Amino acid sequence: MSEQALHKQNKMGRDVMAGAIFLVIALAFGAQALSYDMGRTIRMGPGFIPLTLAVLLGIFGIAVAVAGFRKHDTAEVGPVAWRGIFLVCVSLVIFGAYGRQLGLVPVVFICVFIVAMASVKNTVVSALAIAAALAVMCWLVFKVGLGMSLHTIGPAFGPFQVF
Known part of the structure; x- marks a missing residue:
């Protein structure tokens, strides 16, 4: 062969x-x-x-x-994206472990930032912009649109807890 x-x-x-x-x-x-x-x-x-x-x-x-x-193509298979796999797993653990304490907006922001940094094409600024946009979208969909009883800002932030 x-x-x-x-x-x-x-x-x-x-x-x-x-x-x-x-x-x-x-x-x-x-x-x-x-x-x-x-x-x-x-x-x-x-x-x-x-x-x-x-x-x-x-x-x-x-x-x-x-x-x-x-499949009939013979394109080369690249190396395994260990950085991406690791950062996505870390993000899932953070979301599951700290979602209730941090609240919807902070945990989505943190997790999306981490996942966005998994791509070598994203800069820190673009990852922050993606994270901010998705955090706002989640707030609009889940809190404003669906009226879910999630903490927007969780108890971990104490006096800064708004909703």
């Missing part, structure tokens, strides 16, 4: 494996979501959105796997 054919097979295998991983995760989350009440479209239960997302992830996984079987 030539080196080019081996590379093509290796890349195809990666996409098929990634699609299979997405599908397994979707099945696991879908099975868990089915243990909750689905409700109706007009009055959704706690399992409705997780099941919907699991179905979408499953469709995405199938699409990635099928695309892996159809």
Whole structure:
């Protein structure tokens, strides 16, 4: 087998494996979501959105796997983006661990800034602008638009707690 054919097979295998991983995760989350009440479209239960997302992830996984079987290009696969993987994971941990203490706007700002810095194409200024824009958008959608009872500024800020 030539080196080019081996590379093509290796890349195809990666996409098929990634699609299979997405599908397994979707099945696991879908099975868990089915243990909750689905409700109706007009009055959704706690399992409705997780099941919907699991179905979408499953469709995405199938699409990635099928695309892996159809690949005919021989583009080089670059190195693994460890910086991006690490910063996205750190951001998720911060959001989960400190979301309630910091409040919606600060935790979204911090997490989006960290994720924006995962790309080498972003500067600190552009990451700050992205973080500020997304924090404002989240506040508008979740607090103003949907009226959710989230702290805008959390108890960690003490007297600066506005809403």
